[in-house]
Amino acid sequence: MKRRNFLTTSAGVAAGATVLSSPVGAAVSAQRKKRLALVGTGIRGTGFWGKRVVENYSDIVEFVGLCDINPGRLQFALDYMNVDCPVFTDFEKMMNETKPEMVIVTTVDATHHKFIIKAMEMGADVLTEKPMTTDEDKSQAILDAEKRTGQKCTVGFNYRYGTLFTAIKEQLAKKPVGEITSVDFHWYLNTYHGASYFRRWHGERDKGGTLLVHKATHHFDLLNWFIDSDPVEVTAYGDLEHYGINNKFRGVNCRNCAYTDKCDYYWDITKDQHSMNLYVKNEKYDGYIRDNCLWREDIDIFDKMSAQIKYANNVVVNYSLTTYSPYEGWRIAFNGRDGRIESWEDIPWRQQEKINQAELHAAEMNQNAPGEVRYDEIFKMHNFDRDFEMIKVEAARGGHGGGDSRLQDKIFRDPDMADPYKHSAGTRDGAMSCLIGVAARKSINEKRPVKIEELTSIKPHPTRGA
Structure with missing residues (x-):
């Protein structure tokens, strides 16, 4: 098998720069x-x-x-x-x-x-x-x-605007491997980032709807956007097997715990001055504890989740979310009638580098640093061609793959900018991504497939434009 490497400056990167640019004229600053x-x-x-x-x-x-x-x-x-x-x-x-x-x-x-x-x-x-x-x-x-x-x-779906996700969308629009028939999408939260959800209010389903809604809505929105169709049915499995009651000891919170020397998840909030100022100093007003115990019995969401989603255009998706992985990243594969497209991010053996997981997530969420320039990859191969293409997409660490700035530019700087790939998301998009998570949650609870049409007045269509 021969490997062809080439640098794309006209695909996702150019699309991100052209489609989502936001020139500022003198007239803009003069407006109220x-x-x-x-x-x-x-x-x-x-x-x-x-x-x-x-x-x-x-x-x-x-x-x-x-x-x-x-x-x-x-x-x-x-x-x-x-x-x-x-x-x-x-x-x-x-x-x-x-x-x-x-x-x-x-x-x-x-x-x-x-x-x-x-x-x-x-x-x-x-x-x-x-x-x-x-x-x-x-x-x-x-x-x-x-x-x-x-x-x-x-x-505010900022992932859509990321450089790599935009490049994937552009590749799919060209239909290089024919009609897409199925998708595999797996997201891995590491023991630093994943655990943080269970410390916060997100660990209680009456507040966050479980991570199938709070976190996975990002992923389901990307799937809807990539596949360009509406989901029609969801079958899911999930359980709480790691956090919550699944431990022999538990404390009041990390600051007031007798087990800090034996808990691998111990987090010293006193070393995070921003969290101290924002949360700890203001606990007295509403009782919200930011460094809650990961083992508290109030946690009632899933920490392992998988779902099979059928779309109106007959695409089938296999999805999973892991909340205690040793590394943070994701991988996606689109199976077409004529071949396969794959992409991934932050898979350690792909990058051949050691990753400090806490620093990785901090860099991802940093809105100020421009970030280190690096390359992401999109793999493309046809069924009967032993050769393949590895498309390299220039990307920047920080701000969700460059998506944060583009999202806010579109909202505040230039709402009428050209948007041929339909990055902007309205209430129907918000509902459809949320409803996949709701259907998955219902499927787990009721042990049955759940149709999206059961949930709201929205009628799923084979193409999102409809």
Whole structure:
């Protein structure tokens, strides 16, 4: 078998630069600034949708109000984001007094729908963090409210905008291996990143809907976008076998634990000054503990998950999510009638380097550092050709593969920029990705296949454009 290596500067990279560019003209800075309000001042709200927006888009947007149930975090948000605006613990009061044009929702997942719907009813567009919501009834309520009010709700799916994912989408659009018939998609969370979900409120399903909704909504959205079709049926399996009750000892939290010397997952939050300032100093207001014990009995989500998803165009997907892998990464393969396309990221033996997993995740989430330039790969091979192509895509570490900047440029800098690959995600996209997770959760609970059409009024179509 011969191997051909070539560097692509005209595929995913060029597409990312051309399709998602955001030139700024003199007229833009002269416009009146768009009025933003933020509800939910946790780490995602104050960082990605707060400080980062202030630093990069203050010439065209301004925060006119911040809202949270925790007054301590509100004060932290003002200082950290470097804004001077009113703060509120009452959402409707903020809406009435500040009259925002757009509300950014970054609260606990299970409460997204309340603020999305109320904001639209009070005349504002909405930008919500993923997942859009956590169950089928809330999804339907959001869809109905958007139709009823005429306002727009955007879902912040930044993975779509990543350089490698854009390059994969471009390759699929060319149909180099014929019609896609099945997909294998596996995501690995390491023992640093994966464990963090079980320390936080995400470990309780009434708040995050399980990781099949909170985390996997990213992955299901990518699948819907790549396959360009709607899911119709989901069969899933899952269990809690590692975290939660599955340990012989447990403490109050990591700061107050007698077993730190024997717990491989011990995390010293006192060495993380940002978390200390944002969370620990403000525990007294709402009781939220950021360094909760991974073995606490309140954890009731799955820590191993797999799902088989059938699409309206007859594509079948095999998906899995691992929450305690020794490394962090993912791999995907598209099986076509005429061949196969594969890609991966951060698989250690592929990169032939030792990876410090804590530093890897910190670098991935870093919104400020430009990141080290490196190359990702897309493998392409035809069924009866012993030769294959290894497409190298230039990428940058940091900010979800470069997707964060492109997503925010599209939302704030140039909403009307060309978007031939349909990176932008609305409520239907948010619902469909969420509903795969909801169907998977229901399938596990009820031990049966679940049809997407059971859940909301959305009728799945063979092509998303329909």
